[in-house]
Amino acid sequence: MRNADSTLLKRVSKQMALLLRHAPDSAGLVLDPEGFVHLDDLVDALRHHIGEVTTETVRAVVAQVEPSKQRYSIVDDCVRANYGHSTADRIAHASAAPPDVLVHGTSTSAAATILMQGLLPMKRQYVHLTSDRQLAGAVGTWHGKPCLIRVDARGAHADGIVFYKANHTFWLVERLDSRYLSLEESQG
Numbered sequence: 412m413r414n415a416d417s418t419l420l421k422r423v424s425k426q427m428a429l430l431l432r433h434a435p436d437s438a439g440l441v442l443d444p445e446g447f448v449h450l451d452d453l454v455d456a457l458r459h460h461i462g463e464v465t466t467e468t469v470r471a472v473v474a475q476v477e478p479s480k481q482r483y484s485i486v487d488d489c490v491r492a493n494y495g496h497s498t499a500d501r502i503a504h505a506s507a508a509p510p511d512v513l514v515h516g517t518s519t520s521a522a523a524t525i526l527m528q529g530l531l532p533m534k535r536q537y538v539h540l541t542s543d544r545q546l547a548g549a550v551g552t553w554h555g556k557p558c559l560i561r562v563d564a565r566g567a568h569a570d571g572i573v574f575y576k577a578n579h580t581f582w583l584v585e586r587l588d589s590r591y592l593s594l595e596e597s598q599g
Contacts (some may be wrong), residue, residue: 413514416513419461419468420468420471420472420475420535421459421476422461423461423464423469423472424476424482425469425478425531425561426460426474427453427463427469427472427483427490427492428482428492428495430453430456430457431446431453431483431490431491431492431500432492432496432497432501433447433496433497433498435448435497435498436487438456438479438539439456440452440456442491442500442502443489444499444500444502444503445465445490445491445502445504446489446493446496446502446503447489447490448485448489448490449488449573450469450485450488451464451466451488451565452523452526453469453490453567454466454469455599459467462503464569465494466528466597469485469490470485472491473490474486477544479546479580480503480546480580481577481578481579481580481581482495483492483496484577484578486497487491487558491579493577493581494537494539494577494581494583495535495539496535496536496537497534497535497536498536499520501536502536503535504575504576504577504583505560505575505576506573506574506575507572507574507575508568508574509540509565509567509568509582510542510564511562511564511565511575512542512561512562512563512564512565513540513541513562513582514541514542514544514547514559514561514562514595515530515538515539515541515546515547515559515560515562516541516546516548516549516550516551516552516557516558516559516560516562517518517550517551517553517554517557517558517559517560518551518554518555518556518558519556519557519558520555520556521554521555522558522560522594525560525589525592526560526589526592526593527589528589529586529587529588529589529591529592530562530586530587531559531586532585532586534581536585536590537575537583537585538583538584538587539577539581539582539583539586540562540564540574540582540583540584541580541581541582542582543580544559544572544595545582547559558594558595559594559595560592560593560594560595561592561593561594561595562587562591562592563591563593564582564591565582566591567587567588567591567596568597572587573585574578
């Protein structure tokens with residue numbers, strides 16, 4: 412892929428995140444209960460910001476921009492952000508039994524507070540967890556020196572905590588009490 416194409420896809424991905432996760436109403440989009448909008452409606456909204464967007468551009472973003480994170484899904488002619496929503500209406504996800512252990516990437520400066528207060532969604536609808544330690548470590552670098560919080564997902568699930576599978580990489584939970592958390596090895 413040419414550099415210009417890569418740059419365009421990243422710009423479109425950022426705009427998709429804004430419209431599908433945080434401010435769909437700013438472009439007249441209405442998310443269904445699972446967070447989907449019609450692909451043509453999203454393309455029309457994106458064109459107001461980035462003129463050269465097509466349906467194929469959106470499909471390329473879904474397939475090619477950081478594919479390990481699976482930020483977006485396309486089902487039939489509809490598209491959604493899989494996680495990271497801050498909209499007032501909660502996005503529905505199917506509950507599922509999680510793996511025994513998950514991790515949450517954060518910074519060493521935030522770890523003590525998390526271990527004391529638990530994991531909270533902050534400005535998002537859900538807390539994001541993964542079984543991919545490398546990905547969690549990369550997420551932790553966004554906030555400073557990274558570290559991993561180990562989550563006893565099996566124990567939490569057995570105690571009635573509901574887990575949602577956003578995609579094959581990310582798991583979601585409304586919040587997690589500190590009793591299910593411990594500090595794992597430092598990254599970086």
